Amino acid sequence: MSEFPSGSLRRTRRFPLSVCVVAASLILMGCSSVNSDGLDYKPEVRAVAPAKEEVNKISSSLIDWMSIKGKVSGPGAGVSVCEAVDPDLKTHYTIYHPWSIYDLNKGTFAEAMQSLREQLPKHGWDITKDGETKSRAKNPEIVAVNPTSHHTVQIEWARERSGDLKELISISITSRCYRAPEGTDLH
Template identity: 60%
Template sequence: MSELRSGPVVTARCFSLPIAALAAALILTGCSLVNSDSGKLGYEPEVRAVEPAEDEVNAISSQLLDWMGVKGKVTESGAMAGTCDAVDPDFQTHYSVEHPWSVYDLTSGTFEQAMQNLREKLPQNGWEITSDGLTKSQARNPEIVAVNRETHHGVRIEWARSRSGKLPKLITVDVGSRCYKAPKGTKLG
């Protein structure tokens, strides 16, 4: 799978997301960035097996695709556990889950309608849109950042409508979780 991230992932006190997604989410969630060399999370991480946490993020991704209301090709990847740098940069006891994916080569619907559908569906389903505007990149692509305070997940969605060369238009999605503590005896990494 090709990497869809727009930059490094930074751990926040609430969840891990790419830097672009964190900027808007942090303002409204009351979270603060944690230096990966110090500090604690600011919450007690739930003890949770990796597979159910990954399944939950995959289910969120599937729901987002359904809400878009488009048909096309979707990158073939799944959610994966990764480091929770704030408390465990060595990936031994704590983890967060991230799922970057995209939809492209539409056969039904439009990217514009997909973004509008998400603007409507996210708030109707427990998500708070913390940012809805244009990226700060030269392309100035439409972007939606949202958080779900009940499940502690975040999402960054970008419609890459302006791409260099002959690259196809697409919508990239990055769903992320907060940090979890792996059950005793779990082998991470």
């Protein structure tokens, strides 16, 4: 299995694009009643380290499922804000992991996307979108939700990029909101 480092990301107070994708995915899947926090579930109390490790393992699995070899960018998963409950990142958090793969030396991007279409459902993921981005480039995009772990993954094959930028596959994994154990410093 491929390994992802367990470094941290810059903490942000803005909703990352993939968090919006999570919200859209939940809408597509059908939400139950929303509580006073704006969530349709009660956040699980969870320590940060195991939550980050789980997302890093998902990233490593995605690399394996793509069956390609290339350079991987980005640090390991990190803590991000749970906007609906705690915009100040004091008690609640999400885990967010954006990364990409580029400069392939084995396989093709098209093969990688097709492999993900096949492998995600085999490993318990529901594909909620398989089409094109709404950008001018209309790049291929897959969005999937794991109904057991409640993680969302957004995958875009950026084959059309401006300037001299090379093509790549960008991936963003987002967890649902967790409540940090009492006394945890999320900053």
